[in-house]
Amino acid sequence: MRVGFLGLGTMGHPMAMNLHVAGVDLAVWNRQVDRTAAFRSLGVTIADDPRAAVTGADVVISMLADDASTHDVLIASGALDDVSNGAVHVNMATVSVAFSREMTAVHAARGVHYVAAPVLGRPNVAEAGNLTILAAGNAQAIEIIQPLFDVLGARTWRFGDRPEQANATKLAANFMIGCAIEAMSEASLLVEGFDVSAFSFLEMMTTAIFPVPAYQGYGAAIASSTFSPAGFKFSLAAKDQRLAVAAGEEAGAPMPFAGVLNDNYRDGIAHGDGDLDWGALSRVARRRAGHLE
Amino acid sequence: MRVGFLGLGTMGHPMAMNLHVAGVDLAVWNRQVDRTAAFRSLGVTIADDPRAAVTGADVVISMLADDASTHDVLIASGALDDVSNGAVHVNMATVSVAFSREMTAVHAARGVHYVAAPVLGRPNVAEAGNLTILAAGNAQAIEIIQPLFDVLGARTWRFGDRPEQANATKLAANFMIGCAIEAMSEASLLVEGFDVSAFSFLEMMTTAIFPVPAYQGYGAAIASSTFSPAGFKFSLAAKDQRLAVAAGEEAGAPMPFAGVLNDNYRDGIAHGDGDLDWGALSRVARRRAGHLE
């Protein structure tokens, strides 16, 4: 099985490397050539452009920044025209449900299977091959690529035949993590109003009630006001939240927490926190309470 | 050490029983006499009224429904007048910070130590003696009662010298759990809009990201729409949330998630869901999305 891999960012790089280590026949491409160095030194085929990467591939995996860059690399470049009939394109990035639907149709028209398989996990989880993979699309196509998923992730969850189903699920997942950060932020301000430190409060909560990395990691960041380096950038979390709001619009469901988060992301970006870590949601809460400056 | 125990409700009953089993010299009182039967059959002293329960006690523990009933039983009844000088009154119920502050002053004026020690954990956790105890008040007074806490709970966390600090912490903790329920509810509606079931979504989330009882228990309840019998009643969660909002008011911090929850509790109560379990917050979200009728 030959795999064309597009996008060697903080997530794509370790993912592609794991595939190489597992013996997968790879051709990789990245817009910035310097990200390909490690692969070159290992003898992996480096494609000069997306078209070269996908030509002859049985499976194309893309892990690009957003809707626009995915469209540029796969569609606008003409690369999709070079994907073999019957091949599978697995988009593992977090994109909008609308874009996923559009991609599904465009791929179908060209005889290529489109599978959405966004992932949960930060770069270190990707490195360890322990991602949680949320997959949706044609079941047979997913069967074909399951061995690749098994290299990349600890577990694959399947959410249906329509790729957009996996995207909606990913957006809902990120939304829930955002809610946990916001809840810790607001609760910390409440106890601080009574001279209880966020540190001791969150230590208790992440020991007694929420002893899981999502709470523990962000809780520690909030308690110590440490938001750089960014594990997941605030501006990207804001983008995902906008996509969640758009998906919620389609679902027709009132989502008041989602509305609050959306406003808070705008607030943070307006105050220059876009490049900090996602946990900087707590900076928005603190700023509003007059506790920052 | 002689202990007067006031309030044998769903939490107080197993707590007092654990103290008895541990060999503590107890006098118990409960407004409804039938709740005292188990104690009577074990030979525990049953007090006819609160005054009798506290007279001669070194430590008074109260576990009553709310501010009003605590005031009735301890203050209006005159019982506080009968508490020995230098004794400790430990209020383990969830009450408002304002009431806690008022009680602190009233007790100080009478030479009685007031300690707030609200707990985290449902009745089964109380039975197992595994409560999480959030304590605040005079440090020496807490030292005296720590052996009792060791019987009742798995761990005691201390949050300061002022009893209200423990109350604020408890309210913040419940607020965070409420946020988790709301987040699951909204996220489920989002994915359902794309024909992904709440069950499969929440199973993934409570396995991959939030594998803790708080999420797993409420997640299962939400996925199966099972909200009775009530482990923790919706109307009581609503009351705690009102107290959290009041505490947030004092802290002077904007808490938009708290405002949303407060409205949603009102909504649920207005629709007759007050006696269901707390997880019925998800019924509010589903009703608004038109998915209930």
Next chain:
Amino acid sequence: MRVGFLGLGTMGHPMAMNLHVAGVDLAVWNRQVDRTAAFRSLGVTIADDPRAAVTGADVVISMLADDASTHDVLIASGALDDVSNGAVHVNMATVSVAFSREMTAVHAARGVHYVAAPVLGRPNVAEAGNLTILAAGNAQAIEIIQPLFDVLGARTWRFGDRPEQANATKLAANFMIGCAIEAMSEASLLVEGFDVSAFSFLEMMTTAIFPVPAYQGYGAAIASSTFSPAGFKFSLAAKDQRLAVAAGEEAGAPMPFAGVLNDNYRDGIAHGDGDLDWGALSRVARRRAGHLE
């Protein structure tokens, strides 16, 4: 000056009629032919399709339902290709800022001026020629069409050289009216909780503080729960609010009231109120308070 008029809906029909009565040389088109009858009987040119309506026109006025229908009629149909070089297309409908920007570029590429001139006012105001016109676009182009605006409206306000500026202004205006409706709805529930009728409360408010048609009309509707026939449909108000949220996203400003309204519109539509009048926002508030069933 020859005018091609596209769209004879509840607003477009009286507007086009006023132009005819004022002696403007018109060719009108509407998708449903029956809406053209009154014009036919008056000898106005009825175009068989959009292309026929715009061919040879100095000014094209469109008053179509939304982004999609405007795109269909003007762009997809090929009509824009038939508009004369140097002519002006005035889009008086409420469309998104993104669409307006796109239309501006498409028109510029074809040598046609694009002016956005959405209006404030219900059908009876349109009939009376008293609309408030919010215009933006090339100043010279607006000068050319100002005599037409003087027929259609009581006053034209200009908001800049970029058409999208008028669209943003229109969306902000509707948002403010929505806020007034929501404020009346919530305030009414508050006083009703104390056995003061919404009628007497709103009568006082719309006499003493807000004696203007927007408040008086919606206030009377709320007080009497009369939401049909629809002067402005709830589902269209919901659409405009979505466009306002999207514009707010671009503006990067937290807009918590906008988020609340957006959720409430979804709630109303989920409960089948989409065809009622806009004032049915108060039904959402009443339903949540348990006062509807």
Next chain:
Amino acid sequence: MRVGFLGLGTMGHPMAMNLHVAGVDLAVWNRQVDRTAAFRSLGVTIADDPRAAVTGADVVISMLADDASTHDVLIASGALDDVSNGAVHVNMATVSVAFSREMTAVHAARGVHYVAAPVLGRPNVAEAGNLTILAAGNAQAIEIIQPLFDVLGARTWRFGDRPEQANATKLAANFMIGCAIEAMSEASLLVEGFDVSAFSFLEMMTTAIFPVPAYQGYGAAIASSTFSPAGFKFSLAAKDQRLAVAAGEEAGAPMPFAGVLNDNYRDGIAHGDGDLDWGALSRVARRRAGHLE
């Protein structure tokens, strides 16, 4: 008819003066003696303390800052004991519904009628005798004092037999004005995102849709960012909003706009805007959008 008037603040001063000018037999009291100078020079009786002001009065009017000061002056001082049996106490200040209910009971126990009659209007409106008076309480008692209301206000609206009904109405009225300010603030940010000035947008809105002083005055303040001197202090508006939230809690109605306002008031106070005019709600919105610094 002899009237004891308590409280000569920015509202009470012109109100009492109008009563004097109308020939009412007055005894006035104010905590700060300098506020009584104008009355002294006109020969009005100046009471040394609240008890002296109310002794022998047929009607007592109080216009004090809040619940606490009203309690101090009327109850804690013992003044209520000196009010004649059958006399009427009219509280024209904005107080909480809970306090109003409590006062009603306390007065009834002493054989004094308690009437709530909060007012709408700023100091200049009070000076002109054009206040809007919102009255509730015993109908016969209101009949007795109606001639006084006719001096103070342009119109009296009656809202029922229970004084708290007038208080709830007043809180709902202020809430609606707060909503109008917030709506203008958010809408201004939206249009500014498209380079339309708040000035030109609000000029249009307060001409075409909302041509009333409430919108025009706050609109001009927002457009020019002029929030001092304070016509109605932000911190007092915040207090009234808290009372509205508490009343809404009693009414059991979800009030999402009220929750947003409450958070925004906290935000403003946390940033030191408490002494500015109420319109400074727009500073909160601007700050969050990053437009203030």
